[in-house]
Amino acid sequence: MKFLLVFDFDHTIIDENSDTWIVKCAPERKLPNGLRNSYQPGHWTEYMGRVFVYLGDNGVKEEEMKRTMTTIPFTAGMIDLLGFIGEKKELFDCIIVSDSNTVFIDWILKAADFHKLFDEVFTNPAAFSSTGYLTVQHFHAHHCAKCPKNLCKRKVLKEFLDKQSERGVSYRQVVYIGDGGNDLCPVMFLKKNDIAMPRQGYTLEKKISQLAQSLSPVQCSVLVWSSAIDIMSYLKLLIKE
Numbered sequence: 001m002k003f004l005l006v007f008d009f010d011h012t013i014i015d016e017n018s019d020t021w022i023v024k025c026a027p028e029r030k031l032p033n034g035l036r037n038s039y040q041p042g043h044w045t046e047y048m049g050r051v052f053v054y055l056g057d058n059g060v061k062e063e064e065m066k067r068t069m070t071t072i073p074f075t076a077g078m079i080d081l082l083g084f085i086g087e088k089k090e091l092f093d094c095i096i097v098s099d100s101n102t103v104f105i106d107w108i109l110k111a112a113d114f115h116k117l118f119d120e121v122f123t124n125p126a127a128f129s130s131t132g133y134l135t136v137q138h139f140h141a142h143h144c145a146k147c148p149k150n151l152c153k154r155k156v157l158k159e160f161l162d163k164q165s166e167r168g169v170s171y172r173q174v175v176y177i178g179d180g181g182n183d184l185c186p187v188m189f190l191k192k193n194d195i196a197m198p199r200q201g202y203t204l205e206k207k208i209s210q211l212a213q214s215l216s217p218v219q220c221s222v223l224v225w226s227s228a229i230d231i232m233s234y235l236k237l238l239i240k241e
């Protein structure tokens with residue numbers, strides 16, 4: 001049986017938020033106040049839609065966006081970790097579940113030649129319109145009260161595991177690697193035998209420890225990482241067992 005590695009993208013695979021980084025393409029590398037203040041909690045995708053319209057209106061082209069996005073640094077140790085997983089791919093299935101979008105993730109993974117490593121990428125579908133504007137849509141609809149309107153990562157993970165199980169694929173362990181508040185919902189779905197790997201000092205780690213302090217800890221094991229080398233060390237132990 002294989003292991004399933006579930007990766008968040010922003011601040012996990014890359015050491016930045018891709019949606020914030022794109023602002024480097026805007027005139028003077030910033031957004032007008034009115035646009036910046038138009039974000040409403042839970043409606044990030046709509047906000048990014050307006051950002052992309054602004055970039056399009058200001059003549060920012062696909063090539064420039066791509067050039068900018070592919071300069072985002074990977075998180076410390078991540079290139080080594082992904083290289084290691086690539087060498088042992090027969091032992092690991094890898095998916096990404098992200099609130100970024102298909103265009104950004106494609107560009108970044110392909111530029112670094114990591115796209116073949118991931119069996120599936122679940123993120124908001126994006127595309128350039130015939131007029132050259134980037135557009136983005138909700139990944140799905142869901143009924144989870146804890147998650148932003150466009151994406152519940154727990155639903156994605158559950159549907160993926162169900163689909164795999166229908167094909168006769170089950171996993172020895174699910175390893176969930178992330179940093180953000182929206183990674184808590186899928187982590188709370190993990191079973192006793194699974195492991196959550198929250199990035200040290202980020203929201204997911206804080207939320208997991210708050211749950212432990214309020215005496216309703218998550219069921220899965222928890223191992224904090226600060227460099228992706230920590231994750232690699234854990235995977236090396238796993239495959240030795």
Ligand SMILES: [Mg+2]
Pocket residue numbers: 008009010011012178179180
């Ligand atoms: Mg993240």
Ligand SMILES: [Zn+2]
Pocket residue numbers: 144145146147151152153154155185186
């Ligand atoms: Zn949820």
